[in-house]
Amino acid sequence: MKFDFTNAIRGNVENGISIENIKSISGKLHDFLESFRQSPPGFVKVLDGSSERGKVLEFAEKFRKFQNFVVVGIGGSALGIQAIQGALLSLRWNSLSSEERDQHPRLFVMDNVDPEHIASILEEIDPSETAFNIISKSGSTAETMANYMIVRGLLESRGIDPKSHLIFTTDPNEGVLRKISIDEEISSLEIPPSVGGRFSVLTPVGLLSSAVTGIDIEALVDGAKESISSFLSQDDTLKNSVLFNAAIHYLYSKAGKRISVMMPYSNALYTLADWYRQLWAESLGKERTLTGEVINAGQTPIKALGTIDQHSQVQLYMEGPNDKIITFLKVNKFRKEIDIPKVHEDRKELSYLAGADMSELINTEQEATALALLEKGKPNLTITFDEINAFEVGRFFGYYESLVTAMGYLYGINPFDQPGVELGKLNTYALMKKDGYESQRKHIEEVKGKLQPFIM
Ligand code: PA5
Numbered sequence: 001m002k003f004d005f006t007n008a009i010r011g012n013v014e015n016g017i018s019i020e021n022i023k024s025i026s027g028k029l030h031d032f033l034e035s036f037r038q039s040p041p042g043f044v045k046v047l048d049g050s051s052e053r054g055k056v057l058e059f060a061e062k063f064r065k066f067q068n069f070v071v072v073g074i075g076g077s078a079l080g081i082q083a084i085q086g087a088l089l090s091l092r093w094n095s096l097s098s099e100e101r102d103q104h105p106r107l108f109v110m111d112n113v114d115p116e117h118i119a120s121i122l123e124e125i126d127p128s129e130t131a132f133n134i135i136s137k138s139g140s141t142a143e144t145m146a147n148y149m150i151v152r153g154l155l156e157s158r159g160i161d162p163k164s165h166l167i168f169t170t171d172p173n174e175g176v177l178r179k180i181s182i183d184e185e186i187s188s189l190e191i192p193p194s195v196g197g198r199f200s201v202l203t204p205v206g207l208l209s210s211a212v213t214g215i216d217i218e219a220l221v222d223g224a225k226e227s228i229s230s231f232l233s234q235d236d237t238l239k240n241s242v243l244f245n246a247a248i249h250y251l252y253s254k255a256g257k258r259i260s261v262m263m264p265y266s267n268a269l270y271t272l273a274d275w276y277r278q279l280w281a282e283s284l285g286k287e288r289t290l291t292g293e294v295i296n297a298g299q300t301p302i303k304a305l306g307t308i309d310q311h312s313q314v315q316l317y318m319e320g321p322n323d324k325i326i327t328f329l330k331v332n333k334f335r336k337e338i339d340i341p342k343v344h345e346d347r348k349e350l351s352y353l354a355g356a357d358m359s360e361l362i363n364t365e366q367e368a369t370a371l372a373l374l375e376k377g378k379p380n381l382t383i384t385f386d387e388i389n390a391f392e393v394g395r396f397f398g399y400y401e402s403l404v405t406a407m408g409y410l411y412g413i414n415p416f417d418q419p420g421v422e423l424g425k426l427n428t429y430a431l432m433k434k435d436g437y438e439s440q441r442k443h444i445e446e447v448k449g450k451l452q453p454f455i456m
Helices: 019-024 024-036 042-047 050-063 078-086 117-120 142-157 175-184 204-210 217-232 241-254 267-283 314-319 358-375 388-410 418-433 438-449
Strands: 002-004 068-074 107-111 130-136 166-170 188-190 257-262 300-305 326-331 378-387
Touching: 002 024, 002 241, 019 241, 019 300, 024 217, 024 241, 024 388, 042 217, 042 388, 050 188, 050 204, 050 217, 050 358, 068 142, 068 204, 068 217, 068 418, 078 107, 078 204, 078 267, 078 388, 107 117, 130 142, 130 204, 142 166, 142 418, 166 175, 166 204, 175 188, 188 204, 204 418, 217 241, 217 358, 241 388, 267 326, 314 358, 326 358, 358 378, 378 388, 388 438
Parallel strands: 068 107, 068 130, 130 166, 166 188, 257 300, 257 326, 326 378
Antiparallel strands: 002 378
C-alpha cells in the first residue's frame, strides 16, 4: 500500500499545509507515538489473541455446512463484516452456485430494523439451512435484539432447535446475550472488553463470517500487524505515514476543512469507505476534550465512489466551498481485466478508448480528478492498493485504526467512547418503554411538551 501526499502539501496545492506546519506539531506526534508504544490500545493487543482465532476457525468449520450465514448486528458489529465481504468476496457472492462458492455459505447482514430490508433477507433463506451469528458488544442494542428475536421466533415457529443454528458474539460478561448463552448453552465467542465496536473488525466480530466464507483470517490479521509495526518503528514524523496523515488531517481541519471525503476508485473498496465513515465520525466527533473543555471536534466523513461520483459530487468538490480534504483509494492490479475492443475504428471520437483496458481508464480518471482538484486548490491524497487481498485489507484496517487514534490524541479527545450514540440508545429504550428508563421517558415527554409544533 502506497501513500501519496503530494497534492496535499503547500507548494503543490495553493494555501496548503506546509512541511513547516507539520514539523511544528511533530513533538506532540512523537509523544503520541511513545504513549502508543507504552500502552497499545485494545485493537492492537487483540491481534495477538491466537487462541480466540483458533475458536473462530473451529466454529467456522461447524457453520460452513450451512447454505446461509446471517450476521445480526449493527454499527461496529456489522460495518467491518460488510467491508470485508465487499472487498474480498465476489460482488455477486450470494448469487453464485454452491460449487462456485467452494461450498461456503452465502452471507447476509441483518443490520437495519427496516421491515422491508429484513423481510427481503428472510424471503431469501431457508432457516433450516441457515446459521445466525448474533453480534453485539453490549449485548443489548435494540436493533440487534429485535432482529435476534425475529430470527429466534422464526426458528422456534419452524420447530428448529435454536441451539444448533445460533452463535452469539458478545462481551464475555455483560449483557442479556451473554446471559442467554450461559443459561441455554448457546455457542459463543468473546469480544474483548477493551475493544470498542468500531475497532472490533479483527476480533471474532469480523473474523467468523470471514472464515466461514473462506477468507484467510490470518492474512487479515498479519496485514494489520504489519501496518501497525511499520507505524511504530518510524520516529521521523515526515517519514511515518500514519503520523504524517494525522498531521495533515488535523491541521486541515483546524484550517477549516471540516469534511473528509474518502473516494475509492473501485466498487470492491466502497464498503471500506463505509467502515472508515463510522470510525472517523464516532471516534472523532466529540463535544469535549479529555479535560472537559468544549471543542466540538471532528470532521464530517463522506464517502464517494469513483468514477460514478465524478458525475454527481465532484462538481461540488471542485467549485463549492473549500472545506474538504479528499482521500482517494485506487488499485494497481484489478482481479479481473476487461479490454475495450477496437470497434468503430472509423470514429475518431472513440479512438482514444479503443484498445485501452478498463483499469487504465478508471485509474486515469482518478489521476485526472486528483490533478484537477489540485489545480482548484483542493487538497487530496491517494492510497494505492497494489491489489485487493486479505493482507492489504488488514493493512488498511490497522492503518486507519492507528490514524484515528493519533487524530484523537491531537484533538485531546477520547477516540474510544461514543456518548452521543449512547444517548440515542437511551432515548430509544425510554420511548420503547424499557423497564428502568422511566425517568428518561419523563424527561423526553417534558422536552416534547415544550415544543411548538410546525407540521404541515
Ligand atoms: O462503535 C460502536 O461502539 C458502536 O457503533 C456500536 O458498534 C454499535 O452501536 C452497536 O453496538 P453493540 O455492538 O453493542 O450492539
